[in-house]
Amino acid sequence: MAVEPIPCAPGGDGTPVEVNVTTCCAPSIASAALCREDGTTVLLVVRSGCVECGEAAQDPQVVGWIDPASGVFTPGTPPADVGPCDTGCVDTICVQRCDDTDGDGAGDATYNELWCVHKDGSTELVLTYQGDPSQPYGPVSPVNCEYGCVETQTYMLCDASGAFLRRITIGAGQHIVEDLGLDGLTPHTVTGTVGACAGDSTVTALPERDLTILCDTAADGTITTFVRDYQRDASGQITGHSDYTLDGQPYTPSGTVGVCGPAPEPCPAQSVFQECRCDDTDGDGIGDTDYVELLAVDCAGTLTSLGTYTEDLSAPYTPVAPVDCETGAGGADAATGVQARRVQLAPGQTWNAATFPTLQAVTAVAFGGTGTITTTDGASTLHDGEAASWSVARDSDALLTGPLTIRADTGTVTITYTTGVTL
Numbered sequence: 001m002a003v004e005p006i007p008c009a010p011g012g013d014g015t016p017v018e019v020n021v022t023t024c025c026a027p028s029i030a031s032a033a034l035c036r037e038d039g040t041t042v043l044l045v046v047r048s049g050c051v052e053c054g055e056a057a058q059d060p061q062v063v064g065w066i067d068p069a070s071g072v073f074t075p076g077t078p079p080a081d082v083g084p085c086d087t088g089c090v091d092t093i094c095v096q097r098c099d100d101t102d103g104d105g106a107g108d109a110t111y112n113e114l115w116c117v118h119k120d121g122s123t124e125l126v127l128t129y130q131g132d133p134s135q136p137y138g139p140v141s142p143v144n145c146e147y148g149c150v151e152t153q154t155y156m157l158c159d160a161s162g163a164f165l166r167r168i169t170i171g172a173g174q175h176i177v178e179d180l181g182l183d184g185l186t187p188h189t190v191t192g193t194v195g196a197c198a199g200d201s202t203v204t205a206l207p208e209r210d211l212t213i214l215c216d217t218a219a220d221g222t223i224t225t226f227v228r229d230y231q232r233d234a235s236g237q238i239t240g241h242s243d244y245t246l247d248g249q250p251y252t253p254s255g256t257v258g259v260c261g262p263a264p265e266p267c268p269a270q271s272v273f274q275e276c277r278c279d280d281t282d283g284d285g286i287g288d289t290d291y292v293e294l295l296a297v298d299c300a301g302t303l304t305s306l307g308t309y310t311e312d313l314s315a316p317y318t319p320v321a322p323v324d325c326e327t328g329a330g331g332a333d334a335a336t337g338v339q340a341r342r343v344q345l346a347p348g349q350t351w352n353a354a355t356f357p358t359l360q361a362v363t364a365v366a367f368g369g370t371g372t373i374t375t376t377d378g379a380s381t382l383h384d385g386e387a388a389s390w391s392v393a394r395d396s397d398a399l400l401t402g403p404l405t406i407r408a409d410t411g412t413v414t415i416t417y418t419t420g421v422t423l
Contacts, residue, residue, distance in 0.1 A: 033068070034078070035085035041068055042082055092116055092126070098145035107143045154184075160192025215260035216253040225260060226251045272296045272306065274313075278325035284357050286422075287323040342416045345371070345408035351415050353404035358420035360400065361391030369411020375404055384411055391418075 033041045046060035064075040065082075092114060098107030114127040130137045154167045165188070167178040179188040216224040231240040243251045274294050278287030292313060294306040310317045338360055345351060347369065353359055364373065364382060371382035382388060390400055406415060 033085060034082040036079060037081040041085065042066065042078060043068060044078055044082075045073070096145065097139065098143050099139040100141040100143045103141065105143070107145055110145070111137045111139060156197060157194050158197035159190050159194045163197055164188040164190075166194075213260060214257055216255050216257055218255040222255075223260075224251075224253075224255075226253065276325065277308065277319065278323050279319040280321040280323045283321065285323065287325055289319075290325075291317045291319060337421050338418045339421045340416075340418050342414065345406070345413040345415065347408050347410060347412070350405055350407040351413075353400060353402045353417075356417070356419050360418045360420050361389070362400065362404070362415060362417035363387060363389040364406045364413055364415050366408075367412045367414070370409050371411065371413040372407045372409055373405070374407075376402075382406070382413065 033043055035041050043066040044062055045064045045066060047063050062077060064073055065078040066073050095113045095115065097111055097113055099109045099111055100107055101109050109130075111128060111130045112133075113125060114129070114133070116124045116126045127133060128137050128139070129135060154165055156163055157166050158164070163182060165180045165182060165184060167180060168176070179190055180186060181188050212228050212230065214226060214228050216226060218224070225246060227244045227246060229242045229244065230238050231242075232238055243253060245251045272294060274292050277291050277293050279289040279291055280287050281289050290311050291308055292311055293308045296304045296306050298304065308317050308319060309315065343351060351364075353362065364371065365387040366382045366384050369384055373380050373382050373388060390404070392400060406413060
């Protein structure tokens with residue numbers, strides 16, 4: 001900035017300045033800030049001396065410095081460690097971040113942030129990029145990174161008080177160290193220097209132990225699985241053991257102890273054969289449907305039914321009333337015959353065909369009065385001297401079906417009928 005010269009003030013002795021001589025004086029100015037090694041800044045104060053008009057100004061002289069934090073002016077030379085302020089970085093830190101690019105709340109992309117650490121300890125984000133630092137990256141939705149499964153390691157260490165357990169957990173963006181007592185539960189406070197437990201330490205070394213699953217076989221063949229905890233000395237020799245059930249309770253073997261073998265597999269069927277069966281589906285006591293039953297014989301000779309099926313084994317079959325095939329339609333035809341029967345009904349008595357499931361033929365005749373016949377068509381009068389007959393003319397599996405009831409009303413009714421029988 002240009003400085004406008006002003007007349008110089010009279011000298012200290014009061015001697016006036018000649019009128020025909022014009023002098024100029026440059027004002028004092030403050031320099032740009034300088035920095036110290038600890039990161040703080042100072043302002044240097046400089047002053048220019050008086051010169052005659054037209055002459056070049058003299059170099060400014062340092063008269064003192066100001067601490068901007070307190071505003072205090074200190075005359076004289078500035079501190080020896082001042083110098084130009086360096087706005088660069090004393091260190092850089094690269095941090096990996098995660099980005100949720102698809103909006104599902106989970107990180108699916110990683111990127112890097114380059115941070116500058118200044119001399120005063122402040123930090124500044126310099127660059128955000130992925131693989132190539134020359135290509136800036138703009139994160140969509142930064143999220144916390146997941147670093148896989150948590151892994152935990154436990155070590156036995158010793159301090160001045162003895163042995164303790166140090167548990168270190170690494171993963172999921174964390175690194176946690178816990179010190180515990182030998183029971184693995186009680187928190188331990190470290191005393192003195194921590195290090196590996198030496199063999200000649202005053203701390204008593206815990207004996208090495210290893211667990212093995214064994215089986216206790218009783219005299220009756222019953223097998224009990226248990227845990228044997230072996231104790232070993234420093235040379236690896238077994239010095240003792242303790243036995244426990246699988247749930248951690250003390251256990252005392254009572255049979256032969258040995259290594260557990262694989263569980264015995266169930267004996268498969270040695271052979272499978274089929275048997276023809278007969279089913280009475282209409283309740284007449286005679287088999288009218290053939291089906292097949294599959295039977296298996298196991299290693300012990302035990303016979304087990306595997307199921308019932310249609311004759312061609314194309315589908316399962318559920319029998320209604322299994323009967324001996326010798327009396328049914330399956331296999332050879334059973335020998336049958338017809339039984340002749342006759343009854344006489346007095347007035348008021350009734351005969352019902354449903355009582356005779358193998359009914360083949362029936363004839364009713366009224367004498368000296370009337371009767372009533374009831375069929376599926378309803379009730380009708382059997383007149384005096386009238387005869388009514390029903391019969392089948394087919395094989396033995398064709399039977400009369402009801403309803404059929406006959407009642408004597410005012411006269412006598414005789415009923416003559418035949419039923420099928422097995423010889």
